[in-house]
Amino acid sequence: MSCEPTIKPTVTRYVDAAEKLVYSGAALFLLVTIGMLFYSAGTAMFAVVEEGALETALVILDRVLLIFIFAELLNTVGVIVRESEIVAEPFILIGLIAVVRRILAVTVDIEQSLGTPKFDDLILELGVLTALVLALAGALYFTRRVTHHETEGANRK
Secondary structure, three states: OOOHHHHHHHHHHHHHHHHHHHHHHHHHHHHHHHHHHHHHHHHHHHOHHHHOHHHHHHHHHHHHHHHHHHHHHHHHHHHHHHHOOOOHHHHHHHHHHHHHHHHHHHHHHHHHOOOOHHHHHHHHHHHHHHHHHHHHHHHHHHHHHHHHHHHHHHHHO
């Protein structure tokens, strides 16, 4: 019985260290991915003569939105490590950015598929994505509102 109290803190320390190691590895991979996306966006800029201004702008916009997604994931990992809790708001933002990115891709596809059977499917997808943006925006609003009220309540005490 006497060794049980010392085992628990030791196991907890090892689990905490392993958790920080995993999050550090994830953060490293996210940073490398962000670097690759910056490189990809930079090289896309030089293809403007070959690809055209609109195509290049769409590719760069796509890369920038991906950079935002990965940066938000990196921020989320940082929050988890610093505060030892998972917060919903960054995940909602990531979802919102991802949906906006998909909306941009669908609108490009819609323009190219006017008058084809694929057009109806893309319009339906655009409607679903619009509903998803509204749902995520509402979730973000209520999450921030609850967080704001909790902060006000903590400051009053």
